[in-house]
Amino acid sequence: MSTALLIARREFSSYFRSWLGPVLMAAVLLTDGVLFYWKIGLDQKLLSAQVLIEFFYNSSGPLMIAGIILTIRLLAEERQNGTLILLNTSPVKDRDIVVGKFLAAYGVLVLTTLLSLYMPLWIFVHGKVAIGHIVVGYLGLLLLGAAITAIGVFGSALAGSQVVAAIISALMAAVFVLLWLLAKASEPPLNQYLAALAVHHENFRPFMQGILLPSGVVFYVVFTYAFLFASVKVLEARRWQ
């Protein structure tokens, strides 16, 4: 685990040695802020709780896009630049490489998400919302962020270049987000399975509303673990090629 943290630390700091980290964080926070002000400023009749639900809904979009952008480079860039060989020829488990990379990108995502906390706190101070609603909503955002980051890590592990990684990750994320549409068009019981697998709609809505369902937490944890596990297997398989 210490090796995973070593890799995570290097990767995390590299986000801030380039434009990517600061610019992406600024873009996400700006988008969140504009959407928040738009709701509060233009529709003052909304209840505080409704504003908070809207805030979590609006924040989830930029969060997912940021998750994909942050992860594109993780393994694909290392492979492209020939630096993955440094990790492969060191006594480092593939699991540590994947976990380290995931933690770095997820760290930036968590930091960005937490920096948006002033908006719900503003509602808390000026309106009437339960602190529990804010906590559960943020838990939902962080779990959703973990799931999307894991998809991105998997896409980056599969791809030989960053462009291909971006396409694979974006497509996979889009499929898992839009599964609810497919569920809508399907017959029972298939629609239930598809809806249960949708990474955003069915599983995220309760968090937005401040409802903490253990099944939602389990879904995101298992989803994240499955994609990270698959990423490890991809790295292992490449050595046998």
Add this chain to the structure above:
Amino acid sequence: MIEIQELYKYYGDQRAVGPLTTSIERGEIIGLLGLNGAGKTTTLRILACDLLPTSGKVAIGGVDVVEQPDQVKSKVGYLPDRPPLYDDLSVNDYLTFAARLRGVPASKTAKLVAEAVELTELGDVSRKIIGALSHGYKQRVGIAQAIVHAPDFVVLDEPISGLDPVQIVEMRELVKNLKGDHTVVLSSHILSEISETCDRILVINSGKIEWSGTESELSIALRQGSRVAITVRVAGQNEESARARAAEIARSVPGVSAVDAATTTENGAGIAAISVRGEGDLRDALCRALVQADVSVLSLGREQELESMFLELLGESGEGAPVRRKKKRRKEGESSTTTPAEGGST
């Protein structure tokens, strides 16, 4: 130190290496010599545990690379053909990261990094960002990362490639300095690049070791069946007829077994190049015969390029070698190999 037995590596259906069997003693500097695509890099990647063999056994210090890769990796330092450098890190930060990755405890890291920086003479640039360094310095940083964890065994894939003449001399010194503390395997496709540095040379061709020996043994092997490159000028004739005249004279020299057309970088009327193959050292006899026949000899020397060595050492093993040689020359055009041997020009 290193035992390789019946090693095979396939990429899909294509055999990249194998069957390959050899052993390397502790403290040796071994040169792996082969043309591009001969299987050098694949062999080195397997030794560095970057690739897994398809079959066979590779043990480093008695530890199997497949069964206990992590244990092997901590004993091995590897410089790939493209140094695995993070351009956004300083040299010191990068080496610290590499050392920690290889399991060096935090308390010992600073000391080992300082030693690697000193050995590779990177002191002047140790605080600089790697992205701002020249190719030569980057190559040194690549070697520094390969030795920073004080490994028993160092694998260097074409460490001299792309360096200027001054950097080549410095790199040779650097590799020689590794001797003693480390067992080193380095690869190249140019004989002269490694002959001065290595204790032993392994010639690899189509994934197999075709020849193995010391530099002096190699010289003897070369002398026994050598190829001589000759550039001539025949006044008043065009290139083709000049070549035909030179070839005719060369064929009349006792011991000459074959004469091929060659290309030359020299331009001018009546200038042509030939490549002569035969038993023993034919240079003086060829030179005398040509001069006596009023053919001017512009250059004459033993070909010591790997390409020539393959033809002489391995040429009997396949008819593909001469074909490949001609193809390569056509590709290289005017810059092709009619380089006289060191000290061989007359």
